[in-house]
Amino acid sequence: MSSTESLIDHAFPCQWTAASQRSGKYQARAQKGLFSLLKHKFKFLGRWYPSVIENDNLLKGYIMRKLLIILTLMAIGLAAGNVDAKNIDVQMLNKGDKGRMVFQPDLVIAAPGDTVTFLPTTKGHNVESIKSMLPDGVDKFKGKFNKEFVLTVTEKGMYGVKCLPHYTMGMVALIVVGNPENEDAVKAAKNPEKAQERFTDIFAEYDAMK
16 A cells, blocks of 8 residues: 555545445445545646656645645534524523413524523423424424423424423413424414414414514
């Protein structure tokens, strides 16, 4: 194995380790393919700098610099992707601005990637999803009693949530992420009387914001 091939082998240890766990032949094939690709991509250098291609150490240095640039740009891109993400706190209360047994606020407007943190400001509450009030592809979730619960919203749509012991008392909330394609289905969902009344008020508040 040349020193450049050795460089590639060390530059991507995770890939090689995972491949070798599956099969040694996949490891050899992946290494050979990547090395051939890099050789091909950098072959044009020989037109102006023959020594770069002829001298394996020079090629190794060139590839290492390019890899460093690529990894740096990837890191910047990942960091930039999280810059706009925000957190929204929701308190779980026995008594709030809208009455007894409430999430405050009970209407949350979020964007994909945001987090919603449910805070057990008053003891005796939890938060969990309402099965018929979730976007497609979102799994049901359930927080523990008297514990903070962080929900990361990744899919656009409406998310209906409840406090299990106080659901029939109307302790519900609505999270709206982006343009909610499931709006009609969520508004048509059936809930206990008090919960339905509160959802009606929440829907009216959301509609007024459009």
